[in-house]
Amino acid sequence: MAHDEGDAGIPTPLGDDAARRVAARVAAMDEAAAAARVAELVPELLRHNYLYHVLGTPEIDDRSYDLLYRELELIEERFPSLRRPDSPTRKVGGEPVDFLPPFEHRVPMLSLANAFSADDLRDFEERRDDSGRLRGGIRKLLLDAGAIGEDDVITYVVEPKLDGLAIELVYEHGLFVAAGTRGDGRVGEDVTHTVRTLRNVPPRLFTDAPPPRLTVRGEVLFELEGFLEMNRRREEAGEKPYENPRNTAAGTIRQLDPGPASRRPLLFIAHSAGEGLVLPTHAALLDRLRALGFQTNEYELCAGIEEVIAAIARLGERRHDLPYEIDGAVVKVNDTALQEVLGFVTRSPRWAIAYKYPPDRVSTPLESVVFSVGRTGVVTPVAQLVPVRVGGVTVRNATLHNEHQMSREMRLFPSAQGEPLRGADGEEIKTGLRHGDVVVLQRAGDVIPQILGVLDRPERQGARPWVYPEDCPVCGHRLDREENPKEPEKVTIRCPNRLGCRAQLQASLKHFAGRRAMDIEGLGDKLIAQLVERGLVTRPSDLYHLDVATLAPLERMGEKSAANLVAAIDRSRRRPLERCLFALGIPQVGEATARDLAAAFGSLDAILAADEAALLAVDGIGPDVARRILEFTSDPRNLEEIARLRAAGVVFPDVEKPAQDDAAKVLDGKTFVLTGTLPSMTRDEAAARIVAAGGKVVKSVSRRTDYVVAGDKAGSKLAKAQELGVTILDEDGLLALLQGTRDES
Ligand SMILES: [Zn+2]
Numbered sequence: 001m002a003h004d005e006g007d008a009g010i011p012t013p014l015g016d017d018a019a020r021r022v023a024a025r026v027a028a029m030d031e032a033a034a035a036a037r038v039a040e041l042v043p044e045l046l047r048h049n050y051l052y053h054v055l056g057t058p059e060i061d062d063r064s065y066d067l068l069y070r071e072l073e074l075i076e077e078r079f080p081s082l083r084r085p086d087s088p089t090r091k092v093g094g095e096p097v098d099f100l101p102p103f104e105h106r107v108p109m110l111s112l113a114n115a116f117s118a119d120d121l122r123d124f125e126e127r128r129d130d131s132g133r134l135r136g137g138i139r140k141l142l143l144d145a146g147a148i149g150e151d152d153v154i155t156y157v158v159e160p161k162l163d164g165l166a167i168e169l170v171y172e173h174g175l176f177v178a179a180g181t182r183g184d185g186r187v188g189e190d191v192t193h194t195v196r197t198l199r200n201v202p203p204r205l206f207t208d209a210p211p212p213r214l215t216v217r218g219e220v221l222f223e224l225e226g227f228l229e230m231n232r233r234r235e236e237a238g239e240k241p242y243e244n245p246r247n248t249a250a251g252t253i254r255q256l257d258p259g260p261a262s263r264r265p266l267l268f269i270a271h272s273a274g275e276g277l278v279l280p281t282h283a284a285l286l287d288r289l290r291a292l293g294f295q296t297n298e299y300e301l302c303a304g305i306e307e308v309i310a311a312i313a314r315l316g317e318r319r320h321d322l323p324y325e326i327d328g329a330v331v332k333v334n335d336t337a338l339q340e341v342l343g344f345v346t347r348s349p350r351w352a353i354a355y356k357y358p359p360d361r362v363s364t365p366l367e368s369v370v371f372s373v374g375r376t377g378v379v380t381p382v383a384q385l386v387p388v389r390v391g392g393v394t395v396r397n398a399t400l401h402n403e404h405q406m407s408r409e410m411r412l413f414p415s416a417q418g419e420p421l422r423g424a425d426g427e428e429i430k431t432g433l434r435h436g437d438v439v440v441l442q443r444a445g446d447v448i449p450q451i452l453g454v455l456d457r458p459e460r461q462g463a464r465p466w467v468y469p470e471d472c473p474v475c476g477h478r479l480d481r482e483e484n485p486k487e488p489e490k491v492t493i494r495c496p497n498r499l500g501c502r503a504q505l506q507a508s509l510k511h512f513a514g515r516r517a518m519d520i521e522g523l524g525d526k527l528i529a530q531l532v533e534r535g536l537v538t539r540p541s542d543l544y545h546l547d548v549a550t551l552a553p554l555e556r557m558g559e560k561s562a563a564n565l566v567a568a569i570d571r572s573r574r575r576p577l578e579r580c581l582f583a584l585g586i587p588q589v590g591e592a593t594a595r596d597l598a599a600a601f602g603s604l605d606a607i608l609a610a611d612e613a614a615l616l617a618v619d620g621i622g623p624d625v626a627r628r629i630l631e632f633t634s635d636p637r638n639l640e641e642i643a644r645l646r647a648a649g650v651v652f653p654d655v656e657k658p659a660q661d662d663a664a665k666v667l668d669g670k671t672f673v674l675t676g677t678l679p680s681m682t683r684d685e686a687a688a689r690i691v692a693a694g695g696k697v698v699k700s701v702s703r704r705t706d707y708v709v710a711g712d713k714a715g716s717k718l719a720k721a722q723e724l725g726v727t728i729l730d731e732d733g734l735l736a737l738l739q740g741t742r743d744e745s
Contacts, residue, residue, distance in 0.1 A: 022067055026074040031082075034075045038082050041072045045088045046204060046293075053200040054295045080716070085175055086203035090196065095699060096257040096683070100189040103180025105168060107274040109217060110185060110347050112330065112354040118309045121331065124353045125154065125305040138333065138342055138350060147341045154333060157282045158311040159299045160319070161328035161354050162269055164221030165250040167195060169268070171276075174210030176203050181254070185347060194253045195220070197262035202293035214276035216294060218269050221324050222249050224392065226265025243448055245325055267324065270294035281334045301334065312355055319357065320392035328356040359442050363416035363455055364388035366437045369400070369466045371473045375507035376587050377495040379468065379479060381406045383439065383451060391443030398441065398451050400433070403468055404489040407432040411453030413440045421456060434463040468493055475501040498637070499539050506532050508585055512540040516591055517583035518572040522565045530554050539641055540583070543569055544648035573649045574680045577604060580652050584642070588628040596620050597629075604642070604652040608633050656692055656738070666740040667695030670706040673721070676714030678731045686734065693738055701726060709734045 029037065048065055052058040058065075069088065076083045083089070115121050126137035134140045142148045166182035179195035181188035195201055198220065205214070222245040231241035242248040252261050270289045272282075279285045283301055290296045300315075302308045312329045319326050333339050333351040342350040368384040381400040388395055400406045411420040412429045420428045433439075436459060443449040454460075471478055472495035482492040499505045509528045513520035520543070531537040536550060546569065551562035575583070578598035582591050589597070600618040601607045610633070615626040632638050646652065672690050674683045674697060681689075686709060687697040701708055701720040708721035709729045721728050729737065 018063075018067055019070060022071045023074060026071060026078060029075065029078075031079055034079050035082055038072065038075055038084065038087075041068060041075075042084055042087055045069060045072065046086065046202065046206075049088060049199065050202065050206065050293050054290065054293065088203065090203065091199060092197070092262055094193060094196075094258055096259075097193050098256065100191060100254065100256070103168075103178070103183070103188045103190040105180065105182075105186055105188065105215075105274065107215070108185045108347075109166060109168060109182045109188075109274070110344065110349055112352050113348050115331075115353050115355045116358075121305055121309055121312075121353070121355060124331070141342055141350070142338060145341045147338055153304045154338070155335065156302045156305070156308050157286070157299050157332045157334050158302055158308055158315070159271065159286075159297045159330045159332075160315060160322065160326040161330045161356070162219040162221055162271075162297070163246050163325045163327040164219030164269070165246070165253055167191070167218060167220050167253070167268065168274060169195065169201065169216045169218075169270075171205055171210065171214040171216070173212060174205040174207065176201065189254065191253050193258045194255060194261035195268070197258050198266050198268050200295045201268045204293075206291065206293040211276035214292075215274035216270050216277075216289060217272045217274055218294070219271070220249050220253055220266055220268050221245065223265045223267060223323050224325055225323065228393070230264060267295060269324075270296050271330070278336065280336055282332050282336070282339075283334055285336075316357055320360075320389075325392075326357075328354055330354050360391040361416050361440060361442045361452070362388050362390045363413075363438050363440050364395075366433070366439050369406070369433065371469060373472060373474050373495050373501060373503035373507075375504060375511055375585060377498065377501065377504050379472070379493045379495060381466070381468070383433075385439065385441075388441065390441050390449055393443070393449075395441060395443075395449050398439075398449055400451060402489075403491050403493060406466055406468075409489075410437075410451075411440075412456045413453050414456055416440050416455070420453060431460075433466045434460055435466065436460075436463050472497060472501060472503075474503040477501060502532055505538065509537065509540060509543070511585050512583045513543070513572075514583075517579055518575050519579070520565075520572045521568045522561065523568070526556070527554065527565075539644070541641055541644035541648050541650075544573070544645070544650065571680055574651050574653065576681065576685060577653055577655050580604070580650065581607070584632075584638075586629055586632045588625045593620065593625060598655050603654040608639070608642075656689065667693040667737065670695045671704060672697050673699070673701050673705050673708045673717055673726075674711075675708060675717040676711035678709070678711035678734075680731065686731075689738055690734075707734075707737075 026034070045065075045068055048058065048060060048068075052065075072087065073089050076087065076089060113124075115124060123137060126139040127135045129135050134143070139148075139154065142154070143150070148154070168180050168182070168188070169176060170178040170180075176196065178190065178192045179201075180190050180192075183189060196203075224245065227242070227245045227248070234241050249266060252264055252266060255261065271286070273285060273289065277285065277288065279288055283299065286296045286299055300311045302311050308331050312331075315326075315329055331353050333342065339349070339351040344350060365386045366383055367386060369381050370384060371379050372382050373379055380402070383398050383400055385396055385398065408430060410431050410433055412431055413420055423429055431454065433454065438455040438457060440452045440455060441449045442452050469479070475495065475497050477495050477497035477500070480494045480496050482494060484490045484492070495501050495504065497504070499508060506525075506528050509523075509532070510525060512518055513523040513528075523543075528537075531546075531554075534554075536546065537543055546566065548559065548562040548566055551557055551565055552559050554562075557565075576598070578591075578595045581589065581597055581604075582594040596618055597607055601610060601614075607629075610629075612626050612630060615621050615629055616623065621629075642652075667690060672687075672695055674686055678686055690697055698705070701717050701724065703724055703726075705721070705724075705726050707727050707729050708717060709731070710718045710721070711731060718728065720726075
């Protein structure tokens with residue numbers, strides 16, 4: 001379905017007859033007719049969402065769904081007062097929030113005790129001493145309490161254990177009103193703005209008699225297929241792929257901007273209720289949650305712990321066929337009355353336990369080791385493998401991190417499933433990687449698998465070890481070894497040829513143009529490779545001399561793309577200082593350090609002039625980072641490149657320091673609203689500069705608003721400003737105000 005492809009809820013533009021008829025019908029509606037139609041459309045669309053996302057049994061095709069959705073959207077555009085709180089159009093990301101307020105759980109969110117083996121599970125049910133007497137486990141507690149008889153079998157529910165972010169949703173009188181993370185179990189963070197956009201979080205419960213307050217617990221996670229697809233797109237765009245679906249889901253939900261959450265393939269899967277829903281069994285609770293509109297897990301009812309163990313083994317065999325990652329199984333006593341008898345111990349319920357699957361291990365032959373040269377010249381060995389599936393993904397290569405790991409640190413295994421071999425004193429036997437080796441791979445949580453070691457095979461005798469080359473595999477320059485006296489295993493092997501080395505030049509250009517650096521849209525990997533191959537760009541500053549005539553003839557370019565790229569390059573000339581610093585690619589200077597440097601020194605020249613003492617005085621900069629910065633700023637090649645960038649029009653703007661005197665607070669007391677996309681700064685940056693100059697940034701436009709700063713794709717706020725006669729500025733207007741050069745009327 002079109003409303004299911006990453007950009008959840010955003011319909012494709014519909015330009016044909018059916019769409020025109022919908023538009024005409026809406027245009028002809030008066031408010032009463034529109035209200036009546038909304039009352040039909042909202043429940044209808046919510047029902048189709050439920051059928052599609054929760055039950056997987058859609059009744060209509062994408063196209064029909066999109067037309068209904070579009071009709072609702074058009075009505076809401078014409079009559080904004082008809083936009084209901086449960087409208088599915090609200091799933092499109094809204095305004096960013098300023099921070100994540102605390103979110104209190106009225107009923108604490110607990111964690112579960114863990115089991116790692118079948119015996120742990122058996123002990124959970126009952127522990128007996130040598131003479132067979134019952135000593136512990138939940139059976140003993142229930143017997144002692146008189147809740148079960150000697151012959152009773154305890155019934156359990158086994159569900160997949162989801163590897164996601166624990167979330168609580170709050171419904172008041174049937175309407176979704178809030179969502180919070182688990183946090184410490186009592187207080188988490190309010191993430192209503194992002195969770196609201198998830199396509200399978202129902203805005204309204206499917207019931208005519210909702211409880212006054214219902215809290216539903218579950219996990220937010222990525223659909224694995226969508227996650228891998230998102231990574232493919234990121235790599236194509238020259239961005240770093242995400243390593244791990246769980247952390248990425250958590251990061252997306254905890255963002256201030258709901259946009260990414262609304263576009264990414266995130267799911268909420270319900271597994272329990274906090275308040276407002278008590279049923280005789282856990283299975284009935286899951287069924288009820290599903291009937292109320294929530295996606296729930298499949299589950300299996302098991303009589304006794306041996307059935308549980310068998311069910312967990314069956315689930316384990318097909319865990320990689322599930323559309324999302326699971327890391328185990330959750331076992332719960334089904335009967336709610338028995339749960340109450342068992343109660344809680346410290347922070348965990350006694351009536352549930354989480355079984356964790358061991359990480360997946362496989363073995364596969366090593367084809368070769370290639371030495372890859374990174375942006376800073378560090379040479380890393382990468383193992384090329386005969387493709388193999390592990391943990392649900394196909395693996396073709398895996399990094400070996402460094403020389404030490406490759407030449408000394410491989411553990412020897414008797415088989416892919418076994419534990420490493422041990423010597424007489426119990427120590428693990430280690431070896432270096434040799435030609436013809438078969439490696440043991442493990443994948444646990446991360447998408448990128450780890451090479452644990454090699455199989456102990458007789459063929460290893462006399463096989464050649466893999467060693468680092470002496471010369472750079474890309475440019476042929478002699479490689480440097482940097483020993484670290486404190487940690488001898490951390491030898492860094494580096495090609496010192498810098499931009500003269502094509503691998504480093506390409507990686508540097510990619511970093512320079514990256515979204516968080518100079519943000520040059522359209523300058524992707526393939527284009528960079530062409531520019532470098534043809535000698536058109538030999539250093540980042542050369543980008544600023546490219547013109548349409550040079551670019552247009554390149555593969556997959558043409559006049560229009562070339563003109564767009566030249567415009568994007570031009571826009572990047574005015575990036576804030578911290579982004580320019582990050583773009584320069586100073587070793588060890590990431591985004592956070594770049595921000596600290598910019599804030600502390602205020603200008604590029606001050607940073608270039610800073611000595612060690614001045615650098616160490618900056619919070620967060622230690623001796624190692626300071627040394628790297630000084631190496632960079634004392635290298636004439638870097639200074640020459642900075643001069644070239646400046647000559648090409650890159651501004652490296654000074655940071656406006658928070659004014660100490662009133663005279664500098666040019667925006668004192670003025671109220672601003674920001675809307676749309678500004679050409680050269682993000683809304684956060686614009687807001688920071690307004691606040692630094694004494695102004696205030698608020699969310700909605702009113703008569704008290706002094707200025708609305710409108711960028712590209714500004715929406716209803718711009719219309720409201722026009723209606724109220726509020727002064728509207730573009731980015732240049734804002735910059736002029738900040739510099740005090742605009743006449744304040
Ligand atoms: Zn090189």
